[in-house]
Amino acid sequence: MNTPRIHDGALVAAATLIGVGMGGFVDGILFHQVLQWHHMISTPLPPTDLVAVEVNMVWDGFFHAFCWLMVLVGLGLLWRAGLRAEAAWSTRMFVGSLLLGFGLFNLVEGVVDHEILGIHHVHPGSGQLAWDLGFIAWGVLLLAVGAWLVRSASSASPSPRALPARARRTSSGLRGPAPHRSGSAP
Amino acid sequence: MTCPDCPTSQLVRALVYGAGFWRTAAAIVAPFPIFALVVLALHRIGRVGGGNR
Numbered sequence: 001m002n003t004p005r006i007h008d009g010a011l012v013a014a015a016t017l018i019g020v021g022m023g024g025f026v027d028g029i030l031f032h033q034v035l036q037w038h039h040m041i042s043t044p045l046p047p048t049d050l051v052a053v054e055v056n057m058v059w060d061g062f063f064h065a066f067c068w069l070m071v072l073v074g075l076g077l078l079w080r081a082g083l084r085a086e087a088a089w090s091t092r093m094f095v096g097s098l099l100l101g102f103g104l105f106n107l108v109e110g111v112v113d114h115e116i117l118g119i120h121h122v123h124p125g126s127g128q129l130a131w132d133l134g135f136i137a138w139g140v141l142l143l144a145v146g147a148w149l150v151r152s153a154s155s156a157s158p159s160p161r162a163l164p165a166r167a168r169r170t171s172s173g174l175r176g177p178a179p180h181r182s183g184s185a186p
Numbered sequence: 187m188t189c190p191d192c193p194t195s196q197l198v199r200a201l202v203y204g205a206g207f208w209r210t211a212a213a214i215v216a217p218f219p220i221f222a223l224v225v226l227a228l229h230r231i232g233r234v235g236g237g238n239r
Contacts, residue, residue, distance in 0.1 A: 006232055007231075007232045007233055008231045008232040009228055009229040009230055009231035009232055009233055010229065012228045012229075012231055013225045013226070013228045013229035013231075016224070016225055016228055017221070017225045020221045020225075040214055041210060041213075050194060051194060051197055051198055051201065054194065054195075054198040055198050055201050055202055058198065058202045059202070059210065059214055062211070062214055062215075063214055066214075066215060066218050070218070070221065077229075088232070097228075100228075104221065104224060105217075105221070108217045108220050108221060109217045112216050112217045112220070113213070113216070113217065117213050117216065119213050119214075154231075154232075
């Protein structure tokens, strides 16, 4: 009896990309807009007057546009994964991958933007490094939890998920036992 | 003169799109290729080379 091969990466990649974008939105909405702790270029151009605030707002907008693109492409990949019978379809793997993406955003953006390029910091002023390191540590924690969820979902008995009805009618069919849904209920 | 084209807006546009625009833009987008590379690598997990149809 053939064991169907499951392409975990289709779901993991899609959800991770969505998580990256969502992580960017959390940063942008919480730190840039609600708390206004920093903006994209608030180190070289501190937002101390209207012009500086508006210049930073434009660059914040470009940053949010890229985050939006991440989510858009991620949704496209997720849709494509949903149409493929060999793609894994697990709630635990999906949620774990979202956390992977969120953590990846914090880690990469925290290291590149805050420490290497220094274009802004999480909470400028006293304790600046502690806030930056905390931001990165939070990302590492999310990465660890997400990776654990993905691995635990992947190591569970893989089974092909039920095909969408249209695919069942038109596909050449899966060999072996009848497919059934994998993963836990939401 | 309305806000979208008031002196402040004109100054903001000049500062954003003037000298240093590409350098700042490169700094803003710097993390995103890294995200793309990681996601591309993740997509290869469990990938079946000859398909599974």
